[in-house]
Amino acid sequence: MGDPFGLIGRWLMSVVTGWGLEPAAALTLLRFLGAAILATVLLLACFFLIVAERKILGRFQDRYGPNRVGPFGVFQTVADFVKLIGKEIVIPTGIDKVPYWLAPVLVVMSVVGIWAVVPFAPGFLGTDLNVGALYIVSVGAIGTLGIIMAGWSSNNKFALLGAFRAVAQLVSYEIPMVLTLLVPTMLAGSMGISAIVEAQRGLWFIVAAPLAALVFLISSVAENGRAPFDLMEGESEIVAGFNIEYGGLAFGMFYVGEFLHAFTVGVLFSTLFLGGWSGPGAETYPLLGLFYFFAKAIVVWFVTIWVRGSFPRVRIDQMLSLNWKFLTPLALLIVSLTAVTDKLAVEQGWSRVPALLGVNVVLLAATLIVLGAYGRSIRRREEQLRTAAVR
Amino acid sequence: MSVLQVVFLVTGFVTLLAGVMVVASPKLIHAALWLIVSLAGVAVLFVLLNADFLAVVQVVVYIGAIAILIIFAAMLTRRVMTDSGPTHNPTWWLALVSALVLLGGLLALILQVPAFAQAGPTGLPLADSGLADLGTSLVDANRFLLPFEVASVLLLAALIGAMAVARPAAKPEEGAE
Numbered sequence: 412m413g414d415p416f417g418l419i420g421r422w423l424m425s426v427v428t429g430w431g432l433e434p435a436a437a438l439t440l441l442r443f444l445g446a447a448i449l450a451t452v453l454l455l456a457c458f459f460l461i462v463a464e465r466k467i468l469g470r471f472q473d474r475y476g477p478n479r480v481g482p483f484g485v486f487q488t489v490a491d492f493v494k495l496i497g498k499e500i501v502i503p504t505g506i507d508k509v510p511y512w513l514a515p516v517l518v519v520m521s522v523v524g525i526w527a528v529v530p531f532a533p534g535f536l537g538t539d540l541n542v543g544a545l546y547i548v549s550v551g552a553i554g555t556l557g558i559i560m561a562g563w564s565s566n567n568k569f570a571l572l573g574a575f576r577a578v579a580q581l582v583s584y585e586i587p588m589v590l591t592l593l594v595p596t597m598l599a600g601s602m603g604i605s606a607i608v609e610a611q612r613g614l615w616f617i618v619a620a621p622l623a624a625l626v627f628l629i630s631s632v633a634e635n636g637r638a639p640f641d642l643m644e645g646e647s648e649i650v651a652g653f654n655i656e657y658g659g660l661a662f663g664m665f666y667v668g669e670f671l672h673a674f675t676v677g678v679l680f681s682t683l684f685l686g687g688w689s690g691p692g693a694e695t696y697p698l699l700g701l702f703y704f705f706a707k708a709i710v711v712w713f714v715t716i717w718v719r720g721s722f723p724r725v726r727i728d729q730m731l732s733l734n735w736k737f738l739t740p741l742a743l744l745i746v747s748l749t750a751v752t753d754k755l756a757v758e759q760g761w762s763r764v765p766a767l768l769g770v771n772v773v774l775l776a777a778t779l780i781v782l783g784a785y786g787r788s789i790r791r792r793e794e795q796l797r798t799a800a801v802r
Numbered sequence: 803m804s805v806l807q808v809v810f811l812v813t814g815f816v817t818l819l820a821g822v823m824v825v826a827s828p829k830l831i832h833a834a835l836w837l838i839v840s841l842a843g844v845a846v847l848f849v850l851l852n853a854d855f856l857a858v859v860q861v862v863v864y865i866g867a868i869a870i871l872i873i874f875a876a877m878l879t880r881r882v883m884t885d886s887g888p889t890h891n892p893t894w895w896l897a898l899v900s901a902l903v904l905l906g907g908l909l910a911l912i913l914q915v916p917a918f919a920q921a922g923p924t925g926l927p928l929a930d931s932g933l934a935d936l937g938t939s940l941v942d943a944n945r946f947l948l949p950f951e952v953a954s955v956l957l958l959a960a961l962i963g964a965m966a967v968a969r970p971a972a973k974p975e976e977g978a979e
Contacts, residue, residue: 545858552866
């Protein structure tokens with residue numbers, strides 16, 4: 412039980428080298444095999460992620476959710492999948508073939524690619540890039556590219572408008588996300604995801620950087636395009652969004668990308684701020700680490716669904732001003748204050764976590780005061796306008 | 803020929819081909835998409851040289867920001883769906899001459915770099931040290947602090963300028979506030 416993942420790796424290695432392959436070639440083969448297994452398992456997991464999300468959302472909305480196919484409706488997604496496969500492939504006229512078919516692939520790739528650097532348990536991870544945090548951002552950028560390609564190549568003005576809107580949202584919310592991603596990087600002293608998890612063995616980063624965690628969660632949900640930021644799709648305004656001209660499995664891929672991204676948000680948040688696989692006894696029993704990892708990820712994923720079920724969709728101007736006038740300045744402040752406090756704490760010999768926590772509390776208080784004053788000023792202006800209109 | 807050399811040759815060929823297609827494709831958006839292929843090829847070359855950080859930054863900055871910006875700007879032009887004008891204008895020979903002069907100058911510079919005398923490009927040593935060194939060199943007054951800060955000020959000026967341009971003119975009705 413000491414090291415099951417290393418055991419499996421060594422066993423596979425001995426099997427492959429037993430076929431007469433050189434160790435380097437065997438390692439390459441195993442890497443490809445691992446990537447294929449990881450991606451396949453993730454996409455298969457989507458069957459249950461989607462049905463679980465629909466069940467949970469159903470309960471939030473005081474209804475049962477899917478409950479016809481299989482016990483408690485767990486095979487609903489399988490039925491949906493079969494339906495999508497069986498659909499006629501309608502190719503709209505005037506599309507740009509290569510970008511049109513490449514776009515859904517890129518969107519799914521950008522989500523699955525993130526999992527390559529996620530450490531599931533001690534000794535169980537795809538690869539330990541020393542620039543893991545930045546890699547996550549760069550893979551996410553490819554998804555934006557996929558959306559803009561889908562919107563443009565569809566030869567449909569509503570798809571193009573939807574893509575404009577989606578890209579405006581994705582590019583904007585990338586900024587606070589990247590800025591707050593710097594906070595765990597600074598606290599761990601490394602951009603490697605494994606090093607970030609290792610550094611949280613003592614204390615999770617959410618304790619030292621609660622505001623950064625909150626901003627990261629908000630901007631990740633927006634990057635995912637879920638409610639309350641689901642205005643990439645507006646049925647009443649832009650028919651559906653960037654993906655209207657897609658049908659069958661091509662549409663299904665966008666759908667799978669979105670639902671898998673929702674779980675990936677949970678995984679990233681729990682890895683960066685909740686300590687990933689770390690927990691009592693996780694080093695001696697790596698399987699326990701795997702359990703902690705998924706337990707934390709599922710809790711965060713549930714919270715994002717909860718948010719999705721609770722908040723109404725925001726307007727586009729509200730979405731943009733929330734990002735540019737609130738989250739981005741706040742993230743800039745968080746990053747600079749965290750950097751200065753961390754350096755000062757090391758030099759002056761203060762205790763690090765209370766100092767960072769204190770800065771966060773002060774910043775939160777200041778933010779609330781500023782927000783309150785801003786809200787009062789808006790209400791006062793509206794009051795003036797109303798009285799002026801009456802007169 | 804090792805596997806890495808094959809990968810290098812294929813990537814180099816794809817990168818160059820995509821670069822040619824950027825200037826050769828009649829549609830503006832296709833040119834932008836080929837540019838992305840070319841930039842991704844450069845990122846793969848960085849990976850082959852063990853420069854992970856540069857590869858990732860290449861994807862984030864060039865594909866994630868600059869290419870998206872170019873596509874966005876191209877999409878805001880008129881008749882984006884059907885735009886396919888001529889790919890060159892009468893001054894194409896001037897561009898050719900200046901490109902050749904630039905290529906000659908770059909080659910002359912590169913040939914003076916001592917590492918170029920080696921048989922083939924060698925990857926960086928596999929270690930974090932290069933990344934940490936890059937970071938400290940950007941904030942070291944004796945190394946690249948000045949160029950770094952100059953670039954930062956330039957970008958800040960561009961940012962403020964863009965905001966000043968985009969700001970709507972104050973409406974006279976609301977001047978009473």
